[in-house]
Every structure is written in C-alpha cells, then in structure tokens.
Amino acid sequence: MRKEMVETCPGCGAKIQFEHPGKPGFIPQDVYQRKLDAGEEIVCQRCFRLKNYKILTSEADxxxxxxxxxxxxxxxxxxxxxxxxxxxxxxxxxxxxxxxxxxxxxxxxxxxxxxxxxxxxxxxxxxxxxxxxxxxxxxxxxxxxxxxxxxxxxxxxxxxxxxxxxxxxxxxxxxxxxxxxxxxxxxxxxxxxxxxxxxxxxxxxxxxxxxxxxxxxxxxSDRLIDLFDPQCQAQILAKGEVSRKTFKPFPEEVIFVGGLVKIQSTLASQPDLRPIFQIFAPEQVTFHKTKNPEFINHPEKHFGRLLIPPCGRFDVSRLNFKQVEIIVKEEEELSIPGLCWINVKRGPVRFTLNVPENVEPKVRPALMKPKRKV
CATH class of the missing domain: 3.40.50.300 (P-loop containing nucleotide triphosphate hydrolases)
Structure with missing residues (x-):
C-alpha cells in the first residue's frame, strides 16, 4: 500500500487540486484520500470521465x-x-x-x-x-x-x-x-x-x-474545425479512411461541404465544358449539391442533418464570411484547413468559395496525381 502524495495527474499532467470542480486537476479530496490509502491509481476527475465515459468536463485555457x-x-x-x-x-x-x-x-x-x-x-x-x-x-x-x-x-x-x-x-x-x-x-x-x-x-x-x-x-483558430464545440470536433475528426465524392457541376450549382463552406466552379480555360474534381473529407462530413435558392441562402435550416458540420444548432450569425476566387490546376489540390481537400481531375478550375473569414483555403501540389495520357 503506497502513501506517497500524488501532486500531478498522470493522465494529463495537471496539478492535483481540490478547490475548483470542472477545472483541470480537480478530484474530490475524499476520493483522493481513499485512493491514496488503497494504493489505487489517482487521476483527476476530468481524466477519469474521459477514460471511462468519454465525457469532457473542462477545456484547457x-x-x-x-x-x-x-x-x-x-x-x-x-x-x-x-x-x-x-x-x-x-x-x-x-x-x-x-x-x-x-x-x-x-x-x-x-x-x-x-x-x-x-x-x-x-x-x-x-x-x-x-x-x-x-x-x-x-x-x-x-x-x-x-x-x-x-x-x-x-x-x-x-x-x-x-x-x-x-x-x-x-x-x-x-x-x-x-x-x-x-x-x-x-x-x-x-x-x-x-x-x-x-x-x-x-x-x-x-x-x-x-x-x-x-x-x-x-x-x-484558423481551421474550420476550430469553430465548433469539442463534442462536434470529436464527431467530425477523420477516424478511418476518408470519404470522397466526384463532382461534375454546372456553373449555377452550389456544393456545400458541411454547412459553412459553399463552392461554385467553372473551367478556367474551356467554359463550354464542366470541371471534374473529387472532394475528400472525414466520413462524418456531408456533401450536398443544389441550385435551390432557398437552400443556398438559408443552409442553417439543415444543420446537423443534411449539412454536418455543424453537428446541430449553430448560431451562424456570429460568423463573418468571405468570398475567395482561386484557380487550381490539374497537378494541384485545394485544401480547406480543418475540413477537406479537393483534387482536380479536369481543369484548371476556377473555384468561388464562401468560407468563414478565419479560414484560409490553400493551393498545394497534388498528392493524388492525375493519370497521365499515353
């Protein structure tokens, strides 16, 4: 039976404390003493609930x-x-x-x-x-x-x-x-x-x-995932091979990736043809293509159902949005940090994006290389 005092939580590293429930390191003093006397592992209440119930009781500052x-x-x-x-x-x-x-x-x-x-x-x-x-x-x-x-x-x-x-x-x-x-x-x-x-x-x-x-x-704070609460973040993180969907949209069609990103596209050099691209996103993130003005202008009605993330009700009025135009070549990809990336199959594609102003879409060399013509 060990009697050594435990000063920090072995699970998260926080200093053990008895005064502030819900804060990192908190454990009821009677529970601490009982576990100490019994020689049992002592972790803070936050870590105990995370380990056993997957419940987050506080966030780090x-x-x-x-x-x-x-x-x-x-x-x-x-x-x-x-x-x-x-x-x-x-x-x-x-x-x-x-x-x-x-x-x-x-x-x-x-x-x-x-x-x-x-x-x-x-x-x-x-x-x-x-x-x-x-x-x-x-x-x-x-x-x-x-x-x-x-x-x-x-x-x-x-x-x-x-x-x-x-x-x-x-x-x-x-x-x-x-x-x-x-x-x-x-x-x-x-x-x-x-x-x-x-x-x-x-x-x-x-x-x-x-x-x-x-x-x-x-x-x-510049990834799209950072806009959501911890429970929603946990839900939409990639936990296995990500999903992908191929699009060949008309210019008037809007593609939603979740509820906060809207994409329109045209071929930059051949406007008579439609672009072709694939979107890769975690399996819980939804895609929705539409030209319905009511849906496009009021996507919040579909949050948590057709459009994830958000994972449920979300006050979209607290966000400012910006429009970004980017041209992406076939040997390039477009990344939207904290959400998805887009691989161009027929391009170059002129993307018009509506995204929260803290999120900065980025063009990068393609990881998914296009097939070369023989």
Missing part, C-alpha cells in the same frame, strides 16, 4: 497553454513535431517549425490510415519532402509516417527514438494524435481522448535512452 509552451521550448534542443497527414495545411504550422530551425527536429506524419489506400508510404514521403521544403525552406532529415490505428510505422519510429538519447519535447496542434502515439510506443497510461486540450502539462515518458516529454496540444 488557450492563453495558459501558449505561455506554458513558450517557456518549455527554451529548455529543449530536440523536438518531435507531429502533424495530421489528412489535414496537413491545418496542422503543419510553418510558424512553429521556423522557431525550431536551429534545433534537431523529427517530423511525424500521423493518421496515415485516413488517406486513400492508393497513396503509398513512399509516395506520401516524397510529397511531404516537396511541400515542407516549399513551406519552410528546409528539407527534413527525418520524417516518419505513422498510424496508431493500424500500427503503420510505429516500430520504426520507436526504434529511432529509443536510441536518440537525452531528452526531447513532442509538439503538435490539438487532435493530431500525439497522446495516442505516445501511449502505443511507450506503453504508458496517458489519458487519450478525441477532444482538444486533453494534455495540459509536461508528461514524461521513457523510451530506451530517451526522456520524451508530451505537451499540451497547441490551440489554433
């Missing part, structure tokens, strides 16, 4: 996390930067990577299982080297492609980290799967959750000769 990270980064020379390969533009943050440019950085491209099965690991790695080079001006020395769902690449990453030595900080924005990754490669008991902001302190893991420290997910 954005400013507190940012201050925490700015201090923590100064104490490390080695970093593991994890991003989501499906939402590359939303989770690979050049502004963060540039802060680490003089350090030793390992890149981990997680959630490989969400990509179409026609994309091979070698194809993805070549693509990542190209787009990372363009976005930050460096060619990464180490990129590991992983999936905690099917185990892809985990042993290779684990072997490398176990021999790296010293200490390293693992970084990534919310919901890229850092904690799930660590749980598998270190066999630890971290709280793993689909909700953003689960990890709120440094949590130390050991793998071989390396001391690996997990950090809070970095909270950003």
């Amino acid at each position: 954005e400013e507190e996390i940012q201050r925490f990270l700015s201090v923590a980064i100064r104490d490390f020379e080695k970093f593991v930067y994890v991003f989501d390969v499906f939402d590359f533009e939303g989770t690979f943050r050049p502004e963060i990577v540039k802060l680490l440019e003089r350090q030793e950085v390992v890149f981990v491209a997680n959630k490989f299982d969400t990509l179409p099965k026609t994309v091979s690991g070698s194809q993805l790695k070549s693509w990542l080297l190209e787009v990372i080079g363009k976005s930050v001006g460096i060619r990464p020395s180490q990129i590991f492609i992983t999936s905690t769902k099917n185990g892809y690449g985990l042993s290779k990453l684990g072997d490398f980290l176990s021999g790296w030595g010293g200490k390293a900080l693992i970084l990534g924005v919310t919901n890229v799967g850092k904690s799930s990754l660590l749980q598998v490669i270190t066999s630890s008991k971290v709280t793993v959750s689909p909700y953003p902001g689960t990890t709120i302190g440094l949590i130390e893991h050991r793998i071989g000769t390396l001391r690996l420290f997990d950090t809070p997910g970095i909270i950003v």
Whole structure:
C-alpha cells in the first residue's frame, strides 16, 4: 500500500487540486484520500470521465497553454513535431517549425490510415519532402509516417527514438494524435481522448535512452474545425479512411461541404465544358449539391442533418464570411484547413468559395496525381 502524495495527474499532467470542480486537476479530496490509502491509481476527475465515459468536463485555457509552451521550448534542443497527414495545411504550422530551425527536429506524419489506400508510404514521403521544403525552406532529415490505428510505422519510429538519447519535447496542434502515439510506443497510461486540450502539462515518458516529454496540444483558430464545440470536433475528426465524392457541376450549382463552406466552379480555360474534381473529407462530413435558392441562402435550416458540420444548432450569425476566387490546376489540390481537400481531375478550375473569414483555403501540389495520357 503506497502513501506517497500524488501532486500531478498522470493522465494529463495537471496539478492535483481540490478547490475548483470542472477545472483541470480537480478530484474530490475524499476520493483522493481513499485512493491514496488503497494504493489505487489517482487521476483527476476530468481524466477519469474521459477514460471511462468519454465525457469532457473542462477545456484547457488557450492563453495558459501558449505561455506554458513558450517557456518549455527554451529548455529543449530536440523536438518531435507531429502533424495530421489528412489535414496537413491545418496542422503543419510553418510558424512553429521556423522557431525550431536551429534545433534537431523529427517530423511525424500521423493518421496515415485516413488517406486513400492508393497513396503509398513512399509516395506520401516524397510529397511531404516537396511541400515542407516549399513551406519552410528546409528539407527534413527525418520524417516518419505513422498510424496508431493500424500500427503503420510505429516500430520504426520507436526504434529511432529509443536510441536518440537525452531528452526531447513532442509538439503538435490539438487532435493530431500525439497522446495516442505516445501511449502505443511507450506503453504508458496517458489519458487519450478525441477532444482538444486533453494534455495540459509536461508528461514524461521513457523510451530506451530517451526522456520524451508530451505537451499540451497547441490551440489554433484558423481551421474550420476550430469553430465548433469539442463534442462536434470529436464527431467530425477523420477516424478511418476518408470519404470522397466526384463532382461534375454546372456553373449555377452550389456544393456545400458541411454547412459553412459553399463552392461554385467553372473551367478556367474551356467554359463550354464542366470541371471534374473529387472532394475528400472525414466520413462524418456531408456533401450536398443544389441550385435551390432557398437552400443556398438559408443552409442553417439543415444543420446537423443534411449539412454536418455543424453537428446541430449553430448560431451562424456570429460568423463573418468571405468570398475567395482561386484557380487550381490539374497537378494541384485545394485544401480547406480543418475540413477537406479537393483534387482536380479536369481543369484548371476556377473555384468561388464562401468560407468563414478565419479560414484560409490553400493551393498545394497534388498528392493524388492525375493519370497521365499515353
């Protein structure tokens, strides 16, 4: 029977506290004492409910996390930067990577299982080297492609980290799967959750000769998914191979991806032909094509049913929208961070997008290469 006082929650890293229910680290004092006397695992109420009931009782404070990270980064020379390969533009943050440019950085491209099965690991790695080079001006020395769902690449990453030595900080924005990754490669008991902001302190893991420290997910606000509450975010995250749908729309037709993104399109060079493109999105995100003015002007009537996200009622009046025109060639793709990406089959396509003003659509080299004519 152990009597040592537990000062931090082993699940999320928060300081154990008894005064503020609903806040990170809270546990009723009588429950804490009972578990301590019995030698049972002590985790905060928040982590207990996440583990056992998948209920989120509080969210991490954005400013507190940012201050925490700015201090923590100064104490490390080695970093593991994890991003989501499906939402590359939303989770690979050049502004963060540039802060680490003089350090030793390992890149981990997680959630490989969400990509179409026609994309091979070698194809993805070549693509990542190209787009990372363009976005930050460096060619990464180490990129590991992983999936905690099917185990892809985990042993290779684990072997490398176990021999790296010293200490390293693992970084990534919310919901890229850092904690799930660590749980598998270190066999630890971290709280793993689909909700953003689960990890709120440094949590130390050991793998071989390396001391690996997990950090809070970095909270950003320019992905479409960031507009929704944590429960809706958890619902619409890609959890398996993403869905795709091919469109060949007329100019007057509007395509909704969820309820907050409207797309119209024409061929930029041959207006007498219709464009052809595929949209890739997580399986819970819906597509809807229409030319009905009532539907186009009042999509909120269909939120949570025909149009997901939002996952239910949503006050769309609090958002400002912008119209963006972008031309995308056949060897390029259009990404809408935190929602979807579009692969052009017949182009170049002139897209007219209506999106929330915080979201910045981006053109990138195509991951899904078009078939070449013989």
